[in-house]
Amino acid sequence: MTGKSAFCNTLPGPETISRTRLSNGLTALIRPNPDSLSVVVTGYLLAGALYEPDEKLGLAHYTSLALMRGTRTRDFKKIYAGLENIGASLSFGASIHTMSFSGRALVEDLPFLLQLLSEVLKTPTFPQEHVEKLRSQFLTGLAIRAQDTSEMASLVFDRMLYANHPYGRPEDGYTETIKTITAQDLIDFHASHYGPTGGVVVMVGPIDPKQGMDLIAKHLGDWHNPLQPGEPFLPELKPISGIQREHTAIPEKAQMDLVMGTLGPSRLSQDYYPASLGNNILGQFGMMGRIGESVREKSGLAYYAYSNMSAGVGPGSWEFVAGVNPTSLERAIQLINSEIKRFTTKPVSREELSDVKANMVGRLPLAFESNGGVASALINLERYQLGLDYYQHYEDLVNSITRDEILSVAQKYLHAERMIISTAGTLE
């Protein structure tokens, strides 16, 4: 490839992103979009599931979803009537490392959205009545999860891959742990983990960056929590030995879900980029790459069959996923294994590499067409410390990856004889 794509100048970069670290440790990023009528406010705090004890699994998730159930100045009804009357939304969730929030509103309602965000983050009251209502909802959610072949195959895969590691625990907990969580647990978790240090707020919309920064500082700049812990130490993971296989029986399911795979690179690793391009060739490009071609297109075994890398700040995973009729399961596993062997034995072709490079660079403008897309990109910049000019250099980064580098990471991470294989559904 020669020269840069014509769209480089329209990509987010230091000229269009305003970034400020407030004195309380909260980082704010703003990118104006004058063409839009609405604004997105999103971000995270370092208050994820890593911080919860084994006997209270689901606590971080529970806490994040209970924030909107009442604050010192507004009750549940007032919070949601205020939001929904103006067509705005504000939602929360928790993953392994962080709790996250995401809101959107017409730009005229931005002050309200930020005021509400500030209240629910800083002064939630976790009313007992609502803690119990949420518990019923979570328990039903877990009962539904237990019937979901895709979710169960994935849950068991994570548990086996990350054995004795916090990454192996489900963020939404188990029935037994959700039953033990009390309103006081939520109050305590919030008090000791929610705070601005290490947190990020991103705003995208038709806003002046200075006014946006002033609003963020006004609502979240005075927030302090001296109890906030740093990011916890993650234990070392043991490499996988041999084939480890587990089936979760769920009766009366027409389709079975398969998740197989192994450990993958962290988002912060130098291996990430060659692995990411390689994964695109292996199980994503076009109609799901080589795996889609083999399992779906040529053999007609599955509606979906693809590979996926999950890469965050800790050890990632490299997964191969398919939904198949139980009678086709072993054949699908064989076909996936064949593709893994091919991928780890021979370099990808020049044409394949050229295709995925063009794809990964060419799709950037599409990723940035909405405020939500830009906001997600800004979150990634900050979370992985990629630098404000990352997207402007992205094309060079992608184009620098070679076939040998892809083969080398493939051989480092993927071994068909050392795999976790998790299936869920009804065996014939």
Add this chain to the structure above:
Amino acid sequence: MPGDITTAQLSNGLKIRLKEIHTAPIISSWMWYGVGSRNELPGKTGLSHWVEHMQFKGTPTYPGGKLDKLISREGGSWNAFTFLDWTTYFETLPKNKITLAFKLEADRMVNSRYELCEVESERTVIISEREGSENEPLFKLGETVQKAAYKTHPYRNEVIGEKSDLTTIQRDDLYNHYFSYYTPANALLAVAGDFNSTELLEVIREQFDKLLSHQTPASPVKKEALPEHETRLSISGPGETTYIQIAYRAPSGNDKDFMPFTVIDSLMTGPTGLNMFGGGSISNKSSRLYRALVDKELAIGVGGGIQATIDPFLYVITITVNPRHKAETVLAALDNEVHDLLEQPVSQKEVERAIKQARALFAYGSESITNQAFWLGYSEMFADYNWFTTYLDRLSTMTPKDSLAVCQKYLVDSARVVGFYIPAIAGGGAE
């Protein structure tokens, strides 16, 4: 709100809608065909959706893999959808690559191969797609309720088709369906993005003017009167969770009652988003049914929605029952709310709230060029683009009296289907 558009029609009947949006260097092109499960006969359900799959299998000029690669190489996003009334294919590409989309669509409108081996391979893929859906209790319940809601109208069928039909449909059935409906006179090309309309129209002409058109088959659809009696049905299956679906006959998209009905929808279960891409939705925790069912702990969740269709489709309310209660108790609480709507006009404040919600949802959806191009074509499948441009204005003229009249016409017990999914092991809940 959407602005000016360019409209044109080629001599072969192909309709064209263009909308310039210069906010990002991309263009989204949507090719719409007026064919969906509405055009299918008993014994051949699922043809339209299967044809959609076959359209990715290639032509002599663009064999399957090549087609896919050409779009993906440019960083493009592409896919297709089959619905009750229509089938649509889209490509969103960097602006200097959009001619590729027109070339592909012009080619596969007439030159798809439908090779026997590809038909057979896709048969198992589609059955696998259906089996994935069958894993979900709500798919099973929805399919049963939908079937009971009509006696003969094809809206009674799931778009993916009956499993028995998917095992017996043959290559010639598919090819004939394709040949019958994929013709310029039955198609509309909607394009939005960073272009000059005059120039783009010429590019489009170059690709599509040469295609010959023919007549499409007469519609097999006969109007179906409202049911005279309520239908109740129950299915059981694995799991611990009880679900209820209540399906009322709703007005068609172009009916004057559709707008007041959107107010009722917003009020009862929260507004239905009109955005297919990037629009998101808003929560419904201040809606009447959430307050009556979930807040009172009779249900774990409630949702509902209407869709703009050619013929009257369904307003479906779905309830996830709290395991501490019996489904009948939850249904009685819903009936109380419906009864209130039939007796009391909604307030002016509630109408204004529905308008503000719609305005916000439009603003969110407008950010995506792909979504704007979707709107441009979608509205033409049951009305015309004015339907969208005047949406908020029409909503603004709604009065509490209009809403009351619509409730009294549509939310009647005799015209509804109530379906229960009862878990086989739990016995339907305690009390």
